[in-house]
Amino acid sequence: MVEDTPNNQENQKRSYHYTRDNQLKIKARQKVREAEKKAKQAKIKADKAKEKVKRLTKTITNSVVTEKDLNEAPKDIQRFMGERPIVFQPNKGPQTDFLASPEEDVLYGGAAGGGKSYALLADLLRYADSSNHRALLLRRTIAELTELIDKSRQFYPQAFPGAVFKESKSMWVFPSGATALFSYLDKDSDVTRYQGQSFSWIGIDEITHYPTSYVWEYLRSRLRTTDKGIVPYMRCTANPGGIGGWWVKKMYIDPSPPNTKFVATDIDTKRELRYPDNHAKAGQALFHRKFIPARLTDNPFLMRSGEYEAMLMSLPETERKRLLEGDWDVAEGAAFPEFQRSVHVVDPIEIPRSWNRIRAADYGYSSPSCVLWGAIDWDGVIWIYRELYVTKHTSDALANVIIELEKDDPKLMMSVLDSSCWNKTGLGPSIAETMIQRGVRWIQADRARIAGKIAIHRRLQLDPVTNEPRLKIFKTCTNLVRTLPTIPLSKVNSEDVDTKAEDHAYDALRYMVMTRNIAARDFIQDARLAREKEEKYNKIYDTTFGY
Ligand SMILES: Nc1ncnc2c1ncn2[C@@H]1O[C@H](COP(=O)(O)OP(=O)(O)OP(=O)(O)O)[C@@H](O)[C@H]1O
Ligand SMILES: [Mg+2]
Numbered sequence: 001m002v003e004d005t006p007n008n009q010e011n012q013k014r015s016y017h018y019t020r021d022n023q024l025k026i027k028a029r030q031k032v033r034e035a036e037k038k039a040k041q042a043k044i045k046a047d048k049a050k051e052k053v054k055r056l057t058k059t060i061t062n063s064v065v066t067e068k069d070l071n072e073a074p075k076d077i078q079r080f081m082g083e084r085p086i087v088f089q090p091n092k093g094p095q096t097d098f099l100a101s102p103e104e105d106v107l108y109g110g111a112a113g114g115g116k117s118y119a120l121l122a123d124l125l126r127y128a129d130s131s132n133h134r135a136l137l138l139r140r141t142i143a144e145l146t147e148l149i150d151k152s153r154q155f156y157p158q159a160f161p162g163a164v165f166k167e168s169k170s171m172w173v174f175p176s177g178a179t180a181l182f183s184y185l186d187k188d189s190d191v192t193r194y195q196g197q198s199f200s201w202i203g204i205d206e207i208t209h210y211p212t213s214y215v216w217e218y219l220r221s222r223l224r225t226t227d228k229g230i231v232p233y234m235r236c237t238a239n240p241g242g243i244g245g246w247w248v249k250k251m252y253i254d255p256s257p258p259n260t261k262f263v264a265t266d267i268d269t270k271r272e273l274r275y276p277d278n279h280a281k282a283g284q285a286l287f288h289r290k291f292i293p294a295r296l297t298d299n300p301f302l303m304r305s306g307e308y309e310a311m312l313m314s315l316p317e318t319e320r321k322r323l324l325e326g327d328w329d330v331a332e333g334a335a336f337p338e339f340q341r342s343v344h345v346v347d348p349i350e351i352p353r354s355w356n357r358i359r360a361a362d363y364g365y366s367s368p369s370c371v372l373w374g375a376i377d378w379d380g381v382i383w384i385y386r387e388l389y390v391t392k393h394t395s396d397a398l399a400n401v402i403i404e405l406e407k408d409d410p411k412l413m414m415s416v417l418d419s420s421c422w423n424k425t426g427l428g429p430s431i432a433e434t435m436i437q438r439g440v441r442w443i444q445a446d447r448a449r450i451a452g453k454i455a456i457h458r459r460l461q462l463d464p465v466t467n468e469p470r471l472k473i474f475k476t477c478t479n480l481v482r483t484l485p486t487i488p489l490s491k492v493n494s495e496d497v498d499t500k501a502e503d504h505a506y507d508a509l510r511y512m513v514m515t516r517n518i519a520a521r522d523f524i525q526d527a528r529l530a531r532e533k534e535e536k537y538n539k540i541y542d543t544t545f546g547y
Contacts, residue, residue, distance in 0.1 A: 034317065063530065087159040088122050093298040095119045099126075100411075104233075105262050107207070107252040107389075109238040110326025112312060113302040114294030115207050116237035122153050123235050124180055124201055130162055132227035133178035135201040136194070136219075139187050140209040145170075145184040148205060152182070155474035158343040188502045189368060189391060191218040200225035203235040208242030212486040213251060213267060213502035237294075240322040243488040243498050244336050245336065252291040253328045264289045268341055268485065277354035293326055335453070335497045338460050339485040348474045351375045351385050359402075359415035360445065360512035362504045363431055367393065369398055370504040373409075374512050381470050381518060395434040402440050416445035416511045443509035450495050459513055471513070480505040 014396040017024070027407075090096040098108040099122060120137070127133035139145040140358075149165070149537045152172065156163050162175040172180040181199075185191065191214070202219050210216065216236070223232045234324040238248055247267055254351075255270070256262035263272045263285040275281040304310045312324040321327040342383050373386035388401060406412075422444060432442050446452070460473035473480055483502050490496045497503060 007242070029195065073340070084380065087155045089116055090119065090122065091298055091300060094292050094294055095298060097259065098235075098292050099123055100147070100288055101292070103290040104232070105264060105289045106292060107236050107238065107248065107289075108294055109208075109236075109248070109252070109328075110240065110294035111295045111296045112239055112323040112493060113299055113308055114326075115299040116294050117151065118239050119489075120203050120205055120235060121148065121155075123233075124203060125159060126233070127230050128163075128174045128178045129176050129181075130227060130230055131177035132225060132230060133174075133176070134199045134202065134225070135178075135180035135203070136199040136222070137180060137182050138202075138204045138215075138219075139206065140184065140186055140318045142184045142480070144209075145182060149182050166534055169498055178406060180343065181460040187367065188212065189216055189366075193221050194219065198222055200222045200227070200230045200231075200232045203237075205237050206239070206242070207236040208238040208240070208248050210243040211243045211488050211498060212483060213247045213500070214482065215243075215487075216251075240326060240328040241319075243491070245499060246394045246488065247288070247486060248329050252289060252524065255289070256291070258291050258293045258324065261288050261290050261353070271417040295326060296324065297307045305477040334485060335487050335489045336456065336460060336484060338457070338504055341481070341485070344460060344469055344473055345475050345481050346383075346472045348385065348476055349383075351383065355383075356413040357410065358512055359406075359412055360508045360515070361415075361417045361442070362507035363392070363395070363398070363421050364391070368479075368502075368504045369393055369509040371398075371402060371463060372477070372505070372508045372512055376413075376516060379470075380468070380516070381468070381472060382513065384471070384473045384477050384480060384509070384512075386474070387480055387505070395431040396438065399435040399438040402435075405436070414515055415440075415442050417442035418511065419444035419447055444512040447511075448514065449510075453496060454515050455513040456506075458508060477505075481507060484509065 033132065068073045088100050094108065095118075098106065098119050106117055108114075110116075124135045124137055137148065139148060149170070153165065156165070156172055160174050163172055165172050170182050174180075176300040185193070188210075199219075199222050202223055204210070204216065205220075207216065215236075220234065223234060225232055238245075240249075244344075250267040251265075255265050263274065264287050265272050273286040274287065275284050277283075296309060296312065297303060309324070310318060314320075315323060355375040358374045358376070358458070359371060360374070361369065363369050368389050372384050374382045374384050376382055386405065390398070390401070393401065417432055417435075421442070422430050424430045429437065432444075436442060456471070460469055462469055466482075473484075475481060483505050487501050487503060487506050488498045490498045497506065
């Protein structure tokens with residue numbers, strides 16, 4: 001017999017013959033392989049079991065338990081959990097959907113009393129078991145914030161025994177180390193308070209109290225976490241209407257039907273926000289939004305007695321539609337709905353030196369000062385070509401910046417400033433006088449609010465002959481471009497804008513257009529008024545400063 005060689009006899013199946021030693025070795029190798037396979041399977045089983053134990057332990061020890069976790073747990077654990085006191089359980093329907101939403105940015109809005117604020121307080125706790133959870137919950141005023149803090153005191157300490165509210169910082173600190181800052185933010189400029197900070201959850205209760213989307217958009221830049229176990233979320237609630245109802249509607253309600261996830265859009269251009277072509281994720285959505293409508297009928301806690309519903313039913317129609325039916329279509333609009341970025345905002349051009357130029361300003365120290373420069377072309381169209389938008393500038397400092405910006409400009413035809421800048425607070429010169437002394441000359445602006453608003457409307461209208469507006473704004477004037485389309489109507493006087501809104505650029509623009517009332521063919525009826533205005537200004541600027 002030949003060792004380990006094939007038997008090549010004709011018509012015989014090929015076969016091998018091994019020595020006994022070799023046969024034993026082969027068998028031993030097979031046994032090792034089988035044992036290794038079994039060990040591998042056992043390890044997979046053990047890992048799965050460990051994972052399950054981990055999940056069950058989490059279900060037992062965590063303060064926030066989802067329905068899914070509970071359903072997956074064995075019966076005895078479900079029974080054990082059932083015996084623990086439930087501190088918060090969402091109402092069926094929208095409140096549950098809101099708390100289970102996976103989209104990055106969700107609005108829970110609609111009828112009053114639907115349980116929106118309560119849901120927001122509960123949603124904040126989503127990751128309160130994680131040490132890196134950093135939440136920021138905002139309201140516009142301190143009084144409204146106090147109401148939220150009081151509500152949070154009702155169930156946070158029970159849900160997370162050991163959680164403490166640090167009054168001095170207005171912050172909840174949870175046993176895990178997670179924190180939740182309860183803060184109020186009134187003016188747009190206050191957002192800088194959060195500069196350099198990061199949050200993994202940001203919420204605003206009653207977001208329509210903000211006249212523009214500025215605060216919300218800014219806070220988006222503060223939303224981040226390095227903890228892979230935490231998904232960052234933006235959450236807000238609102239009743240329809242309010243001074244910010246129009247932009248909230250554009251952001252959450254108009255793009256998609258309710259309860260449907262959609263790609264976030266730019267509220268001005270309506271363009272979907274996606275990664276650019278040159279990006280590795282080209283074409284993918286930057287993030288998603290969703291709108292969940294709230295109904296009073298979904299909140300058994302307020303529906304029970306029926307009194308609250310009866311009260312809402314007794315409201316005047318518009319308010320009733322908003323607060324009882326959660327109707328967004330009756331929300332107030334912007335004061336200048338005719339403003340169109342594609343029509344009124346233009347790329348900068350070289351302004352001919354022969355065009356007359358006007359400077360107009362609204363002064364503020366804590367709130368922004370806005371200075372606008374306009375040039376008038378041969379058709380009488382005002383081109384706003386420069387903007388200065390600064391805070392914390394004394395009149396001296398502002399004058400210095402203006403001098404620097406104008407160093408290569410031709411002579412101005414006129415410059416107007418809010419007349420209150422001539423008010424004196426002490427013995428020294430007024431704000432206007434200080435600037436005039438430094439060489440930045442002004443005359444008092446026409447402060448007629450309603451006439452000023454109408455003058456802007458006229459300028460925004462398209463000329464029936466040229467199909468062009470009579471006001472064009474360089475896209476570099478970012479604050480005017482940002483705030484003019486968003487400024488809301490006043491709640492108390494529908495002829496005027498809301499003076500609580502960010503109106504500094506609007507005021508400066510109003511002063512500017514009031515110096516140049518239109519006497520165009522289609523405004524013959526106003527020609528007399530315009531002439532009177534021209535005469536008035538001719539008189540003032542000729543005699544005072546000799547412009
Ligand atoms: N899941 C819940 N569990 C217990 N109580 C709840 C729950 N949801 C709402 N409530 C009760 O209903 C009340 C009204 O809810 P909430 O204040 O959240 O309504 P809202 O929609 O914010 O109202 P508004 O539109 O007036 O701001 C709460 O104060 C709370 O007492
Ligand atoms: Mg509320």
